[in-house]
Amino acid sequence: MSLFIPLFALVLEENVFLTIGGTQAIDIILPALARSDANILLPRPGYPQYDSRASCCLLEVRHFDLLPERGWEVDLDSLESQADENTVAMVLINPSNPCGNVFTYQHLKRVAEIARKLGIFVISDEVYAHVTYGSNPFVPMGVFSSIVPVITIGSLSKRWLVPGWRTGWIATCDPHGIFQKTGVVKSIISYLEITTDPPTFLQAAIPEILGKTKDDFLSKNLNILRETANIFYDLCKEIPCLTCPHKPEGAMCVMVEINFSQIKDIVDDMDFCAKLAEEESVLLLPGVTVGLKNWLRISFAVDTSNLVEGLSRIKAFCLRYAKMP
Template sequence: MVIINPGNPCGNVFKYEHLKKVAETARKLGILVIADEVYDHLTFGSNPFVPMGVFGSIVPVVTIGSISKRWIVPGWRFGWLVTNDPHGILIKQGIVDSIEGFLNITSDPATFLQGAIPEILEKTPCDFFTKIVDMLRESAEICYNRTKEIPCITCPCKPQGSMFVMVKLNLSLLEDIKDDYDFCLKLAMEESVILLPGVAVGLKNWLRVTFAIEPSSLDDGLGRVKAFCQRHTKKQ
């Protein structure tokens, strides 16, 4: 079972009780849990981040982490796997050996990235992370509030983590827009604003908005989305 928390593309952060039920369900099914937690330090809502590894005594957990998100260095394909398995099930079943074997046959990250890792791990000041989270909190608030001003777009839940949110597109209010892909294509051409069509992540007629951007630029971009929607609104 794979769980992504904090979530991409929705910006959700699961509660302790929910994660415990996931662990208990996985145990009943006799399967392990793979926890993608690359956004673990980018949370800013009411739900605190809970690592899936705390439920390792219930079910074996393999946790995935990454440098690129917390340090905001997209493209730095440098991460890690951690096993949380006090009962040694993953070792007994040969899964740990399989992971190590796979890592031995794959290419390593670029050497200059490897050289930079000790420096950034040891010397990045704490206020660097605080500023990032504060910016994401402000940007998430802007994103949630500004989308309320656009009738054809609905944001079901304010994001509490990561740097993304999914919004629902109401095509019945628009003319000359066939689907989410068509919406994003025309938006890019007319307003130079890029959104990801939901179909790319399996949610047709939804849109993924990235709010990891300086707040004033985000506000400007959402203003352009609003203007675009107003131009394409069906005439009464």
């Protein structure tokens, strides 16, 4: 028997484990890997739940960089330099939250080859799978499981727009059976057995949702995101002191750099966001919270009129603090 997961074709039922959203999947996988002196490689910028959960289960966190000037590709040299004999895995988020990029097939294959060289496996966070609207199509990391074992995290909340349902999954893609041999699957099952499960009526709805959602529903959502991404990218160019190095191609957010040489009386990204909230009632996430100080994480998954108004307020704020020539 098999369950259709749109992340990578058909996956055997015994390799799929339902979770209460993607967050619980993280909360289960990381403790399953924890052991004395172990470390895990996380992207910078990245999703802060990984850092928080790793610290709770005594996994040492090491960060590899993503390169804004190269469309947020993995800095492969940085990745290799952080690994040692105690590294158990690396995390890759694709499409990326918070960067909004989508990795190419060629780049993902290179990451898989380096992970094999380092003797580690890949945790592929794909909760935004298929939420892409740029030139790069979504490629599931499981495609490269013959090169390196892959654990995929998936979720209904993003593509199907049901965040309150808290329904996700862990899927192992491991044709060589390495997860079974090393006890990773056994550890995941052990943690699942002492945690709660998604509500049964939501579990019953999953086959209908995955198999019968009409294409026009999904394409309509992508068209909306494509429009808001374009609006954001174009209007951001008009805001002094802010630079968006890469037009978003996937997910629902983007990273923007603050140029402090062009503004006064603001000391860092925290200060920027605090003043902006107080003076313009616009809430942005300081980049330091996702690992990149003096940047901003901005979501554009809002009504277009609200997006335009919000960017107008950010522009007014930046002009008010701009250094005079």
